[in-house]
Amino acid sequence: MHYFVSSALSSIALLLTANLPQPVIAQAPPIRAYQQKATDDARKAQVLDQQQKSAPTRFDLQQYPISDRHLTHWQESLWAIGVLAPEKEYALQALENVMRLATANNLSDPQKAIIDTAFQVGHQLYTLKPAVYSKLRQQFLRTINDSTDPMWVAIALSALSKAPIYPELKPNSGRTGDRSQQATQINKLTQKVKQKFPNWAQDPHLKTTFQTINQNINNGKNLDLSRASLPSLKDLLAWEIAPQQAQMYVFCRPNRDVLCLSVLKDGNGKFVQQGKQLWSAPLLLQSIHNLDWNFTNGRTPQGIYRMEGVSRQPDDEYFHAYGQFSLVNLFVPFESGVTAFLPKQKGRFTGNLEAYQALLPASWRNYAPIQQTYWAGNMGRSLFRIHGSGAAINFFSNKSAVVSNQNFDWNATLGCLSALEIYDDRGSLLKSDMPKILDALQKVGRGKVEGYLVVVDIPSDADQPVTKEEIMKYSLLRL
Structure with missing residues (x-):
């Protein structure tokens, strides 16, 4: 695993490895109705910066060798290639030149970070923009x-497992036989990797990637099977991870192109109201890189x-990167x-x-997807x-490929939970x-943020956001 990341990249991207301000108690800050950096001129300057x-x-x-000295460069x-997704051969060549180093020996940490x-x-570009970047397959x-x-x-x-069958590249594609052939090829590659890494079960990146590929193949064939494997949401909604702790639930679809829905329960186990309705807030939990949960970003x-x-x-x-408001840690x-992941137990x-599973209701403890934060950490x-x-x-530029048009006002991130924040061309919120x-x-x-947040994907026939009505039917929520 590679952790060497330049602070310059962190500040220009949605990359949360930057040195953020120190955590403080929760306070809803005053709203600044005008933001100079949100004006049309500022937006154009941001794009120009990425173009440069x-x-x-x-x-x-020759001028910029891939070395420690040129990490930030x-x-x-x-990153700018990822933002703009230029349909240019030079951009493809640039990626190939760096990715080729993945087989080199004696790489320094900064070189590994560049390759990462x-x-x-x-x-991102191989899976979302094949017209040029499908050639990365060889790398x-x-x-x-x-x-x-x-x-x-x-x-x-x-x-390689995500590469769709593109009609513009394969005019006769889209047939069941094509997809079956693709699955067969991925299975062969998976077996090759397992032979190459005989201890793959002890490597979390390989193990979870194999699991994800297998789940995608099986769930794609049988949505009913995917739905049936989901434990009781009633059990989850009634459960207390720890006494007197607030709990926020974020319910998503497996297709993270669409919005998720957050609801909130106070320390007494009562769901928060907004008027006479269940309090809720939409969030987008999508990666701009189209990467799965088990990879950084x-x-x-x-x-x-x-x-x-x-x-x-x-x-x-x-x-x-983050808008004008405080970030929830x-x-x-x-x-x-x-300070304390578990109440009365200081530290991480x-x-x-098994200790992580004990934080869940019995019906959820062997449900593999709910263990993702454990393995991600x-x-x-x-x-x-x-x-x-x-x-x-x-x-x-590639946002429309990972974010549904119906919720295009939300920006994808590099792993964070994205809340709506939009401005007009004059910089007005x-x-x-x-x-x-x-x-x-x-x-x-009671004046501070303290509690737990639980993210769960709920399978559905339609790629539509989870609704309050859908959540309320799973339990007799106490309002």
Whole structure:
């Protein structure tokens, strides 16, 4: 696993490995109706900045060798390719040049970090924009054949398993036989990886990637089977992870293109009302890189998070990434920085899987998807937040491929839970859900954020967001 990340990249991207402000008690901050960085001129300047950072000259290997010295340069440039998704051969070549190093020996940590970025962006463009980037298939296959790094091999296998059958590339595609052939090819690659890494069951990236691929194949064939495997939501909604602790539930669809729905329960087990209705707030839990939950910057994992404090936005430094409002801090098992993952037990969660399972109702303890936060923390994922966004809703060129048109006002992230925050061309705030979320958490926490958040995917025949009515029918909620 590779953790060396440039702070410069963190500040320009939605990358939460940046040094955020110190956690503080929850307070709904005053709303700034005007944001200079949200004006039309500022938006154009942001796009121009990305165009400059993705210019062909930035990828000249003689001028900018892939070395420790050029870590920030390469990460910023590769990120910009991901933002703009240019249909240019030079961008493809740039990714190939970096990904080719995945089979090299004696790489430094900064070099590994550059390769990490290339694989994340390459995964995004290969799976979402095949007109140019389908040629990355050879680099992914080369990685599977020759790389000794299990994480890069896992990302390569994930990308190949997700590659859709594109009519513009294969005019006769889309038939059942084509998809069956693709599944057969992925199964062969999976067996090759297992032979290459005989201890794959002890490597969390490989193990979870195999599980995800298998689930996608089986669930795609049988939605009823997927639905039947979901434990009782009544049990989950009635359960207390710890006494006198608020609990927020975020219910999603397996297709994270559509919105999730959050509801909130106070420390007494009573669901919060908004007027005479169940309090709720829509959130988007999608990865702009189209990565699964088990990779850094992938989708938000299902499972239990400790909710503890907020990180304030003292100025405009991080406005583009997070918007103007405070961020709600979420912690996964094994993550440092939490005061107490479990009440009356200081520090991070360090228990085994059985200890994590004990935080769940009995009917949920053997349900693998609800264990994702445990394994994500084990693999080093961290710094999850609930936050808004100061970026324009069309900032990411590939956004329409990972976010449904019906909720295009929400921006995808790199693993965080995205709340609505939109501005007009003059920089005036039109709407934001963060004040509502912060206010509700402050009230149930008596002035501070403290409790748990649980993310669960609910399968459905239609790719439509989860509704309040759907949640209420699972239990006689106490309002």
